[in-house]
Amino acid sequence: MRVIGIDIGGTSVKFGLFDDKTLLDKLELPTTKDLTEVIKKGINTLSPLSELSGIGVTVPAPTKDNYMFHAANLPWSNMNVKEHLSKELGFDNIEVLNDANAAALGEYHFGGVFDSAVMVTLGTGVGGGIIVDGKVLEGHGGFGGEIGHIQLDDKYNFECGCTATGCAETVASATGLKNLYKNYSQKELEAKEIFDLAKTGDEVAVKVTHLYAAYIAKFCQFLSVIVNPEIFIIGGGVSKAGEYLLDLIKEEFVRINAFKSLDNQEFKLAELGNDAGMYGAYYLIKNK
Amino acid sequence: MRVIGIDIGGTSVKFGLFDDKTLLDKLELPTTKDLTEVIKKGINTLSPLSELSGIGVTVPAPTKDNYMFHAANLPWSNMNVKEHLSKELGFDNIEVLNDANAAALGEYHFGGVFDSAVMVTLGTGVGGGIIVDGKVLEGHGGFGGEIGHIQLDDKYNFECGCTATGCAETVASATGLKNLYKNYSQKELEAKEIFDLAKTGDEVAVKVTHLYAAYIAKFCQFLSVIVNPEIFIIGGGVSKAGEYLLDLIKEEFVRINAFKSLDNQEFKLAELGNDAGMYGAYYLIKNK
Numbered sequence: 001m002r003v004i005g006i007d008i009g010g011t012s013v014k015f016g017l018f019d020d021k022t023l024l025d026k027l028e029l030p031t032t033k034d035l036t037e038v039i040k041k042g043i044n045t046l047s048p049l050s051e052l053s054g055i056g057v058t059v060p061a062p063t064k065d066n067y068m069f070h071a072a073n074l075p076w077s078n079m080n081v082k083e084h085l086s087k088e089l090g091f092d093n094i095e096v097l098n099d100a101n102a103a104a105l106g107e108y109h110f111g112g113v114f115d116s117a118v119m120v121t122l123g124t125g126v127g128g129g130i131i132v133d134g135k136v137l138e139g140h141g142g143f144g145g146e147i148g149h150i151q152l153d154d155k156y157n158f159e160c161g162c163t164a165t166g167c168a169e170t171v172a173s174a175t176g177l178k179n180l181y182k183n184y185s186q187k188e189l190e191a192k193e194i195f196d197l198a199k200t201g202d203e204v205a206v207k208v209t210h211l212y213a214a215y216i217a218k219f220c221q222f223l224s225v226i227v228n229p230e231i232f233i234i235g236g237g238v239s240k241a242g243e244y245l246l247d248l249i250k251e252e253f254v255r256i257n258a259f260k261s262l263d264n265q266e267f268k269l270a271e272l273g274n275d276a277g278m279y280g281a282y283y284l285i286k287n288k
Numbered sequence: 289m290r291v292i293g294i295d296i297g298g299t300s301v302k303f304g305l306f307d308d309k310t311l312l313d314k315l316e317l318p319t320t321k322d323l324t325e326v327i328k329k330g331i332n333t334l335s336p337l338s339e340l341s342g343i344g345v346t347v348p349a350p351t352k353d354n355y356m357f358h359a360a361n362l363p364w365s366n367m368n369v370k371e372h373l374s375k376e377l378g379f380d381n382i383e384v385l386n387d388a389n390a391a392a393l394g395e396y397h398f399g400g401v402f403d404s405a406v407m408v409t410l411g412t413g414v415g416g417g418i419i420v421d422g423k424v425l426e427g428h429g430g431f432g433g434e435i436g437h438i439q440l441d442d443k444y445n446f447e448c449g450c451t452a453t454g455c456a457e458t459v460a461s462a463t464g465l466k467n468l469y470k471n472y473s474q475k476e477l478e479a480k481e482i483f484d485l486a487k488t489g490d491e492v493a494v495k496v497t498h499l500y501a502a503y504i505a506k507f508c509q510f511l512s513v514i515v516n517p518e519i520f521i522i523g524g525g526v527s528k529a530g531e532y533l534l535d536l537i538k539e540e541f542v543r544i545n546a547f548k549s550l551d552n553q554e555f556k557l558a559e560l561g562n563d564a565g566m567y568g569a570y571y572l573i574k575n576k
Binding site for chain 1: 403426427429430432433435436448450452509510511514516517544546549550567
């Protein structure tokens with residue numbers, strides 16, 4: 001079995017060629033207006049189509065049953081990606097999923113054996129993906145796992161890209177951390193710099209990173225009594241703060257958690273980095 | 289096909305005899321210390337065991353794969369209810385589920401055709417149940433859909449029965465409504481009285497019912513970007529306030545909602561009342 005997993009982003013498209021166990025080869029091409037051509041080129045560079053058993057594709061937009069809704073930074077929007085690519089490639093076994101959900105699926109299958117998992121991606125925004133019994137929770141209109149838009153904050157009311165205020169993204173993303181730090185120091189620093197400062201014991205940075213972790217713990221608490229996953233997987237750029245961040249989140253989670261038996265809730269750091277979406281695209285086919 | 293659905297509560301046990309379409313007969317017996325005997329008696333009154341194809345059972349405790357965890361008001365706790373009853377009755381086809389999840393399953397199948405639903409039960413506490421593609425989201429440790437314990441409030445900090453403060457239950461249940469009204473009027477009224485007052489235009493009651501609906505809308509917003517259900521079903525004693533309450537919830541939901549396409553989120557009132565759990569127990573077998 002050979003599968004190509006394709007992770008389409010606004011800037012680049014990642015291609016991974018897998019056999020039934022491992023990544024054999026990968027490739028990254030810039031995203032252009034003629035996205036279909038980019039995809040054909042990437043596939044052809046890695047393998048003849050005739051040797052593939054399936055192609056998994058992720059897109060940076062909500063999806064439902066292979067249909068993608070509006071994408072902000074892509075030439076494609078509101079289309080059935082599976083139908084489009086099947087016709088263009090003359091190839092049937094294609095599956096399509098939102099990128100954050102695919103990243104969750106990648107980490108879920110790669111990281112161990114779990115009955116369920118919630119992945120929380122802390123980057124420029126906050127993404128998420130919910131996996132139950134190996135299945136992605138896409139939701140009725142593709143908004144399953146869009147946890148960055150939980151109305152989490154009513155104290156700072158920073159503005160969110162989605163037009164609302166107070167979304168998880170405004171306080172729990174890398175941008176959120178910068179927002180919070182600026183609020184208490186009047187200074188603008190990058191997320192990494194703030195964590196580095198906190199690790200040296202800087203008072204404001206310590207306060208802000210605790211506050212930041214408390215917001216993440218808060219929406220993990222919500223998820224623990226809604227989805228009740230076996231494990232939370234913390235990924236995205238901010239997760240490079242590593243065990244320091246993970247310990248803060250766990251500490252705060254135990255403090256606010258409603259049920260004693262959830263005090264042992266498992267949390268782990270993501271392992272696949274920027275390849276998670278590509279792996280997820282692969283597992284879409286592999287575990288079909 | 290004949291099925292008995294049994295809804296076990298702390299005060300009474302409800303039994304419903306169903307064929308493959310409708311409720312034929314029902315019965316309610318008081319809950320006693322010898323719960324197994326109560327169940328045998330109820331079943332025998334409605335039908336000979338030999339004529340049954342299955343028995344569905346709900347319990348007032350978190351469940352996972354027919355195992356029930358701790359129950360506060362029941363002689364049974366921490367046991368595999370399916371195994372116990374199979375042995376006691378000499379009958380195999382038994383399925384067991386948490387009562388709030390079962391109520392959700394009952395309303396989901398009874399109320400129409402939906403791909404997914406979240407039921408919100410507003411009673412003495414706040415219960416919930418999440419159904420996706422006909423399957424109940426039980427969660428890793430049975431806490432799926434325990435939405436009454438979302439940490440919703442950090443303003444009033446009323447105490448919750450679970451030992452935490454600020455749970456949804458403390459502001460969004462009938463008790464929560466009474467808490468809020470007392471906070472603004474120093475008077476103690478029942479939930480129904482507060483809604484009746486609000487409908488006459490009483491200033492404090494109007495303010496408090498709006499605030500109350502805003503809390504419900506807030507956790508529905510969380511659920512809309514986590515589970516993204518096709519429909520929210522609002523049940524429990526407080527839902528007798530009817531369209532008045534539903535309109536307030538919808539209005540507030542649209543105000544805080546992050547995604548334009550969720551402005552048309554469907555909400556409906558529950559239809560089965562106190563029989564919802566019994567129906568859910570039935571559907572556990574029927575749609576197995």
